[in-house]
Amino acid sequence: KQEVTQIPAALSVPEGENLVLNCSFTDSAIYNLQWFRQDPGKGLTSLLLIQSSQREQTSGRLNASLDKSSGRSTLYIAASQPGDSATYLCAVEGAGANSKLTFGKGITLSVRP
Amino acid sequence: ETGVTQSPTHLIKTRGQQVTLRCSSQSGHNTVSWYQQALGQGPQFIFQYYREEENGRGNFPPRFSGLQFPNYSSELNVNALELDDSALYLCASSGLGGHPEKLFFGSGTQLSVL
Numbered sequence: 001k002q003e004v005t006q007i008p009a010a011l012s013v014p015e016g017e018n019l020v021l022n023c024s025f026t027d028s029a030i031y032n033l034q035w036f037r038q039d040p041g042k043g044l045t046s047l048l049l050i051q052s053s054q055r056e057q058t059s060g061r062l063n064a065s066l067d068k069s070s071g072r073s074t075l076y077i078a079a080s081q082p083g084d085s086a087t088y089l090c091a092v093e094g095a096g097a098n099s100k101l102t103f104g105k106g107i108t109l110s111v112r113p
Numbered sequence: 114e115t116g117v118t119q120s121p122t123h124l125i126k127t128r129g130q131q132v133t134l135r136c137s138s139q140s141g142h143n144t145v146s147w148y149q150q151a152l153g154q155g156p157q158f159i160f161q162y163y164r165e166e167e168n169g170r171g172n173f174p175p176r177f178s179g180l181q182f183p184n185y186s187s188e189l190n191v192n193a194l195e196l197d198d199s200a201l202y203l204c205a206s207s208g209l210g211g212h213p214e215k216l217f218f219g220s221g222t223q224l225s226v227l
Contacts, residue, residue, distance in 0.1 A: 004155070034215070043117075043203055043218040044156070089155055100146070100169055101216065103155030 002027045006090055006104035013080055014112050021075040021107050023090030028068050031093040035064050035075045038087045038106065047088075048075070080111045116140060117206050117219035125225045126194050134189040134222045138206030144168070145187040146216065147179060148203040156203055162187055163208070191224075199226045 003026045013019055023033070032051050036044040048057045048064040050073070056065040063076040073090060087108045091101040116139035126132050138145050144163045148156035158171035162181035176192040185206075191198055201223050205216040 036218075041201070041221075041223065043119075043220040044205075045218070046215050049215055091155075100158045100161065100171070101148075101156070102158070105153065105155045 002030075002092060002094055002102045004090055004092060004102050004104035006088075006107050008107065009105065010108040010110070012110040012112060015080060015082060017080050017111075019077050019080055019109075021077070021088050021090075021109070023073040023075070023104055025071045025073075025090075025092050025102075027092075027094070028071055029095045030068065031095055033064075033066050033073050034091050034093070034101070035062075035073075036089045036091060038089060040087075044089065077109075080109075082111045082113050085109055085111050117204060117217050119202075119204050119219035119222050121222060122220065123223045123225075125227065127227050128194055128196060130194050130226075131190065131192045132194060132224065134191075134202050134204075134224070136187045136189070136204030136206075136219060138185045138187065138204075138208075139217050142206035142208040142217070143185050144206065144208035145181055145185065146205045146207070147187070147189050148205065149173075150201040150203060150221070151197075152200070159189070194226045196226050199224060 034049045035047045050066040061078040087106040089106040091103040118137045146161040147159040150156040160170040161168045165181045178190045181187045201221045203221045205218045207214045
């Protein structure tokens, strides 16, 4: 059974800091890994999707890397801003028939002005 | 905006009642997935519908059931509500073809069971 872990559960940083959010998963047989952002009480917004054959993806100030063999991914946020404050969830899609995602519990990020 | 709409946004029910949640998928998407997100947890996969047929189910009891209609909109039905069913219910659509695919999530329905 796939398990996804995100540690720590919460993080507080001053504005402008570069930061790394970590994600680990137990079963390396995945199709892809996605990072999502969730604002309080809201749905999920997909930030980056990394296919199992890829090593990283970039979008603006965000960079996500994937090391499938070690079961790890990182989300790098450059020059953090107060607007980045949200919960960031990592999810993996297993090598099954449907697009079922297994999520971590998320990391709640607070960027202080 | 993802183009995925869910209704209602909030709902309060009492234990033992039944509830129906609705989801309109993004135009052109033929696959809908439902997730349950309890407070402080990541979303948990309930089931997926593809072209009106169930296409995979997570570890949820049979009192969680669903439907997908010819226009690919979907319903999630929960019978005999329990206190632990209180959660944010998220619908996601996909299905433009190809793999992997991004899922586009709605804003969710917040269900409170008293």
